[in-house]
Amino acid sequence: MAIAFDRDRGMAMLSLMVRSRLFEQKVEALFSSHEMHGTTHLAIGQEAVHAGVSPALDPNDWIVTTHRCHGHTLAKGSSVEAMLAEFFGLSNGLAKGLGGSMHLLDLEHHNAGSSAVVGSGVALATGMALQLKRMDSPNLVVAFFGDGASNRGVVHESMNMASIWGLPVLFLCEHNLYGMSSCADEMVSVDSIAKRGVAYGIESSSVDGNDIEVVYAAVQDAAAYIHKEGKPYLLETKTYRFSGHSKNDQRVYRTREEERVWSQKDPIKILRDRMVSRGHLTEEEFKRLEVQEQAVLDDIAEHLIKQRHELTLDEAYSYMYADGGSR
């Protein structure tokens, strides 16, 4: 199923994963130093899924993401500056500081945003696909959701509707083994969420979510299926989040040993090593890549911390639906 990236594609994907990793680490640091408030959900370890999905699709395909949405948003092409600005709550953020880290959206890049109500975004994505189909659009919608979300009833309802109506939805399950502290082994009644496709007559497959070449190929195959058959597809990617669920998570629900085992399947390492062995990359180049990405990131963050322009309350009110409620 996997495809072997050529050098250019490999470099692009590797850069994206590195950017995502460094971005998350930066966010973690900014939280620890209280430069940022609220909460955040890092996707360190899941880069092969985050970077492997949207680049494999048409740029005009839509995504609906989750609370763990930074990587998805980067992979769709959003500017690091507009993202970080949103995390800082600034008026040049993706949602002018009103949404925050759980609600990144970027219409220009066909990212419709995310629901912070776990699973609810799947219905929105299904509805978007309904309208795309009605309007004879050639595009599809990716509905990201986690193993935890897979147990929400609304996911069932959405998959059933997508199936009976033949909607262009790619149900993209990021199975990272945990929903907050609860292990899928104890919460999900089936060993592979892909099996749930059977319940809806939806074609499905389960792939290694830490191998970006596998993810990329599976997504392209799924998209081809969706277009050819006029039906939805369920793709499960098995991965692991190295980070805690959100800030302050002590990870008491799993062992350091389990984490160590998974760390050997670091998606960045996998692609890097493969590219090195293919002669597409030297250790040198990789170091340089990291340094470059880090520098860009640091610059942007520093710059944003300095010039914090925030919306006023009056400006915020202006984004309510016309006439909606009084003050």
Added chain:
Amino acid sequence: MAIAFDRDRGMAMLSLMVRSRLFEQKVEALFSSHEMHGTTHLAIGQEAVHAGVSPALDPNDWIVTTHRCHGHTLAKGSSVEAMLAEFFGLSNGLAKGLGGSMHLLDLEHHNAGSSAVVGSGVALATGMALQLKRMDSPNLVVAFFGDGASNRGVVHESMNMASIWGLPVLFLCEHNLYGMSSCADEMVSVDSIAKRGVAYGIESSSVDGNDIEVVYAAVQDAAAYIHKEGKPYLLETKTYRFSGHSKNDQRVYRTREEERVWSQKDPIKILRDRMVSRGHLTEEEFKRLEVQEQAVLDDIAEHLIKQRHELTLDEAYSYMYADGGSR
């Protein structure tokens, strides 16, 4: 899979189906003549499921039914008088006239009642099973639901929980081809709802719901499995409602031809003919059975119409939780 009833069992099951059929017809007549108000959902045509489930189980097994609950309630052993009284809204009804035809319950007969919110009863049944298991009860809970209800998210959530916790629930899907006017072919994304068991690691099967010997055997097998494995089971029974969805249904959504074809699979006729051919029944005896059941029913109805004792508003208030709300 089917078992052949001996004469006694056959007579008991046939009587129950006939009682159910006549009961429904009586209710229909009483509605037409405006002796009853509100709405009602008849199960004419589905008698093999209604009569075939509870009698195959331990009397202490519980049921949670649906809006289409008359037959289930009869099969659990409730008195026709207490049922009809409930339909009339009388104080000697199963719920003293406060519940009505969609909310029959009878604790003495281990009928926990029904939800009129399609599908929601499945969660209640699952919770009851959780408590039974906690208390080391040897009994199980039957969660009745329809093909329409199968698309509610709460059914998905409940099946997942029942599976991971190994709860004694018999998910009993009454697939009668329609949810109100909508045909399962267009609304349910899979040709057999039993297939949805795969999505939860729940054993399942699909049987002819118009053959009571088949239903009876399948239910006993399912119960044996539940007890032996300590796991839930999903049993789909394929049947057809001859009646409209509720009163005043013109049945514009299906053809008279389809109805005619199904009428040949009338569950009462199937068992009757089989018993006749086995020499367990004569046409005479069957006629007598009908006449007898009808007479009992007519008597009860007539008697109830005469002496209508209803709760007062003060009495009704007394059934609110202590201290709940003021007047």
Added chain:
Amino acid sequence: MRKLSYREAIREAMVEEMARDEQVVVIGEDVGCYGGCFKVTPGLIERFGTRQVIETPVSEEGLVGVAVGAAMMGMRPIVEIMYGDFSTLAADPIINHAAKMSFMTAGQVSVPMVYRTPMGSGTGAAAQHTQSLEVLFTNVPGLKVIYAATPADAKGLLKSAVRDPGPVIFLEHKLYGTEDIVPEGEYTIPIGQADIKRQGTDVTIVTYGKTVFTAFEAAQILEDDEVSVELVDLRTLRPLDTATILASVRKTGRVVVVHEAPGFGGFAGEVIAQIVEDPATFAALRAPVARVCGKELPTPFNKTLEMQLPPSPHAIVDAVLALFPSAV
């Protein structure tokens, strides 16, 4: 002048809007050949086809979520939910998503959706099919909430709701057969304007939805007592036409607020708060404010009991007369 039933008026509004804009789509359970649970949508699928009439499975949360997603992409869905009680199932897509989308995205995404559902008792359908749950929505910034009583109001307000850029909750009563005059041709009624259904000088009755008719009856009975009632039909609950309420109460000095939902925690509280918060209106009050609302009970199946739940004309009359102690 022609008369239409409440049902026909709502249907006509949908037909006109669907013909005007192909993005207007009716979505719900059994809204096709069956014509909807309360027969408001017959003929729509025959005329507009499955591109504008979408029948869904029994999946209230999912189908409303789907409507929200479709609206984000330019559809203007009119969702029909069979019974207002099932709004409990659709509360997440409406409250957490539709209502907040424009704000959370700083105006980049909007959800031009209408959510139609009937409320109230009187049908013998018992506790789970007869509630009046408008307060699920009235405390949510970002939602508009309409509850029209008459056919003419329902038609004009539904057309405005369809054209509104945001999510609108459009509540209906179950007296779908009620006939009344409906203007010919195209018209809309602005969201957020109350209507004085009856002019009067001695007491203001504020209400909405089905109890507009009950209050009207009460007003007629009160004529015999020589009490002149001004009847304010709110028509829209959110945003509320506070100016019209206050002007009426300042004129009459007395007010009774009526609705079918149980009084405790009901919408009447908001109306009363608006009145007594306003210094001039507070000063003009000549009697305490009164409420006549539904009883604090789930709906009993028994008809005799069910009929005692909502406000009766006589309960309203009594409440009004109690505001004139000298006259009694």
Added chain:
Amino acid sequence: MRKLSYREAIREAMVEEMARDEQVVVIGEDVGCYGGCFKVTPGLIERFGTRQVIETPVSEEGLVGVAVGAAMMGMRPIVEIMYGDFSTLAADPIINHAAKMSFMTAGQVSVPMVYRTPMGSGTGAAAQHTQSLEVLFTNVPGLKVIYAATPADAKGLLKSAVRDPGPVIFLEHKLYGTEDIVPEGEYTIPIGQADIKRQGTDVTIVTYGKTVFTAFEAAQILEDDEVSVELVDLRTLRPLDTATILASVRKTGRVVVVHEAPGFGGFAGEVIAQIVEDPATFAALRAPVARVCGKELPTPFNKTLEMQLPPSPHAIVDAVLALFPSAV
């Protein structure tokens, strides 16, 4: 005398009740080794095991429905839902089922369930994790609704809630670290009794939940203006302790109602209605009734904006002073 945090007090109530009665079971997401989203349940699973601590999948509607079913069979579940916003997902089992079960079955089945969930903003969690949705429940006959502010009240009321024969909604604020004196040993506080948190003579502030602290601050500031505030903490919203409210307002003649939920359609309306409906209290009012509530907006992520949403002490002070026109 010992101090406990709000979190510890709630936890202690659960521990005591679970030890007293093995039918008391904590059910929710991540309530096991993780100790719950706001760390209210640490140690429970270690002490009581999986028979009394049940961790569920992310299935709010289903798990609350399951709790209702289990309660019908004799369990006394304490459900924890991570954020009050997800009450939208659990609205059907609570409103359509738990609340109505006893009535619909003519008293044959009851649902002794506690539904614990935190409400409110201040956490930077944006629009879908910060709402104050108490009005989802306060208009529903058959439910009791508690919202305790202090650790001591939370403990005593939660124990009463667990022992109640019906469903009780137990709302929490997110100042889980707030410490205060909690009596040693066994005690309960009856549901339905307000508490006068501060005696005063010039004005009554009625509030509940987190804004009890805000109002307390305002009262202290007002001392400098020589305005004596009586602070009524409702503690229970349904059934409401109307007698205590009315007695206080009759004494002071002035009242401000405060809560964090948006004002329009919020619970303040009910409090105000109770006050102005009562002839003696109405007659005793020396100024219009005022409200200070949350702004009519979803919660913005931006901290500066978020902090402007709930009532501030100064907004309360201003509202109080406005009731004394002569004094300004």
